[in-house]
Amino acid sequence: MENLTVQYCFPDNNSSCRKEVRTGPAYIFLVIFFSCVSACTVFLNLLVIISISHFKQLHTPTNLLILSLAVADLLVGLIVMPVKTMELIDSCWYLGKVACIISEIITGLLMFASLCSLVFIAVDRYIAVNDPLLYSSRITVCKMSVCIVLGWSFSLFYNVIYFYFNDHLLPSQIYIRCYGECVVFLKHSWLVIDLVIFFLVPCSVIMVLYSIIFNVARRQAKAVRAVMNIVSQKVTSTSETKAAKSLGIVIFVYLACWIPYYVSSLSVEITSLTSLSVVWTVFTWLMFINSFVNPLIYAIFYPWFRQSAKYILTCRIVESSSSTFDLYREH
Structure with missing residues (x-):
């Protein structure tokens, strides 16, 4: 599957690591695929960022969360993915x-910030569905901005503490077997803690909130059907089906991207974040691919994004009044 040509990272250094240039078909395919994913991740999230930042109509609390998510995912595609490739x-x-x-700290920060944004979006939708009349007074742009700052700050704090207790925060603490190696070994106890904080808790919150949202939507649909005619019943049923599919996609993609990594990481006592295994590489990249899928789920499904993307790609945003375009009028 692979053809390894053994060289040295630093030929003039006696303690240099061996350099492995991977030229096998499997690695060539993965490099091409991951490079395409990285480029698409940057492009899609950049469209989201430009759309929400430029058009005044999109300056809402919910879209601030989508903007925060897009910034984290953009940096994953711009920094993390190329380095890992x-x-x-x-x-x-x-x-x-x-x-x-x-x-490694930047990677953890961006992944956790992206995850925090997903949780905040679930909470925002829960409040909007369960208390729609008071939503505008309870959720404001200012409050949402504070939540976003707190989310990013907690992400940074958690990653610093995480690497500190794994004895990797200071250069003198980093154990390397040879010169030219960047391998971060994690203690099994902290892998368990990371599993709870980074996966189980956010996963539980997202699944519970979206389950409640879907149940509330079903009750509202039944109430509408009780007072509407048969034609309206069909329309409502279609809307309910679309809502079910949307929530199902959110939960399925989230689980599919995160479960393989954590299941495999707990299978060994001490784990390296930069394992050379093809399987481990694929599991790690599944988490990164979540940053590519997020704009598809949280933005492309919205009509306003399709409209704003059309304005951006056709360069209409250079017009003096483009920031005040009505993105909802045609839909």
Whole structure:
């Protein structure tokens, strides 16, 4: 499956790691595929960011959450994915210990910030469905901005603490077997903690809230059917079906992207974040691919995004009055 040409990362250093240039068909396919995913992730999330930032009609609390999610996912596609792709091609790390740990902290920060945004979106939708009359007074742009800042701050704090207790925060604490290696070993106890904080709790919150949202939507649909004619019943039934599919996609994609990594990470006592296994690489990239899928779920399904994307791609946003365009009028 692979053809390994053994070289050295730093030929002039006696303690240099061996350099593995992976040229097998499986690695070539993965590199091409991951490069395309990275480019698409940046492009889609950039469209979301430009849309929400430029058009005044989209300056709402909910869209602020989508903007925060898009920023985190954009940085995943712009920073994390290219670095991980290069690691897949070349096993050597040329930037030193400090850059190694900073790279891992940035990766954890962006992934956790993206996850926090997903949770906040679920909470926002729950409040909007259960208390629609008071939603505008309870959820404001200012309050949502504070929540976003707190989410990013907690993500950074958690990652610093996480690496500190794994003895990787300081360059002198980082254990390397040879010069030119960036391998972060995690204690099994902290893998369990990470599983709870980074997966089980957010997963439970998202699933419970979306289940409640769907049940409330079903009750509302039944109430409408009770007073509407048979034609309206068919329309309501269709809307209910679309809502069910949307929520099902959200939950399925979230679980599909995160479960494989955590199940595999708990199978060993001490785990390396940069394992050379093809299977491990695929499981890790599934989490990154979630950043590619997020704009598809949370933005492309919205008519306003399709309309704003059309304005952006046709360069109509350069018009002086483009920020005040009505993105909902045609829908």
